[in-house]
Amino acid sequence: MLLCPLINAASTMQFFVDTADLDEIREASDMGILDGVTTNPSLVKEQGNVxxxxxxxxxCEIVDGDVSAEVTATDFDGMMEEGRRLHQIHENVVVKIPLIKDGIKALRALDEEDIETNCTLCFSPTQATLAAKAGADYISPFIGRIDDISSDGIGLVEEIVQIYDTHDFDTDVLAASIRHPTHVKRAALAGADVATMPFETLLNLLEHPLTDRGLERFLADWEEYKDARKAEAGLA
Known part of the structure; x- marks a missing residue:
């Protein structure tokens, strides 16, 4: 039976947006709750010829926090070359490394050069353990994609959190492939350090029909109150 995660009371869950759209990042940053950004080659492709x-x-100039940028090489030398180049772009860049054999090797080497890393495409607790032992700063379990194959993405987050707490790994658990607000809620309850999500999902966290209904009622009552005051003043 899986035990409840031991969550550090001093920690605060961070919210990242998973996008390369500058307008979305600016809007999320203006809300005052954005802690970072994750990108990948597919998201950059959506921005056209940039x-x-x-x-x-x-x-990096928009958000005051970590920005994950992914290598496209799959061999050790290529990942190291790309990782160093990405690191030079800005002090906030975190290099995303795929969870493959040469990726584990690159995580260790980049850690020794004090280059922060985000190990991506994690789908099992054993993969996450290897990434942490290699010195990854973040591990990114893809909960939505695991749900897509009728498995339990949040269960994976819970297992990783428990392993990291038990063995005192410093790697932060970054819940990725988030599809909806329930994923965010359950990732928070599971003890994830970070939730990265599409901008639309971030906005959806605000939505509740009772909030809309309550605001509509309050505003209607306020208008009635003002009309009554005006009428009373006119009679006086």
């Missing part, structure tokens, strides 16, 4: 390094720099 210079990748310049675009990552532009993101």
């Amino acid at each position: 210079d990748f390094h310049e675009h990552v720099f532009a993101i």
Whole structure:
């Protein structure tokens, strides 16, 4: 039976947006609750013909927090070369490394060079354990994609949190592939350090029909109150 995660009372869950859209990042930042950004090659592709390094720099200038930028090489030397180049873009850049054999090797080497890393495409607790032992700063379990194959994405987050707490790993658990507000809620309850989500999902966290109904009622009552005051003043 899985035990409840031991959550550090001093920690605060962080919210990242999973996008490369500068307008979305600006709007999320203006809300005052944005802690960072995650990107990947697919998200950058959606922005059209942009210079990748310049675009990552532009993101870093908007948000005061970690910005994950992913390597595209799959061999050790290639990942190291790309990782060092990404690191030079901005002090906020965190290098995303895929969870493969050469990726584990690159995580260790980049850690020894004091380059922060986010180990991505995690789908099992054993993968997450290897990434933590290699010195990853973040591990990104893809909960939505696991749910897609009728497995339990949040259960994976719970297991990783328990393993990291039990063995005192410093790696932060970054819940990724979040699809809806329930994923965010359950990731928070599971003890994830970070939840990264599409901008639309971030906005959906605000929505509740009773909030809308209550605000509509309050505003209607306020208008009735003002009309009554005006009428009373007119009679006087």
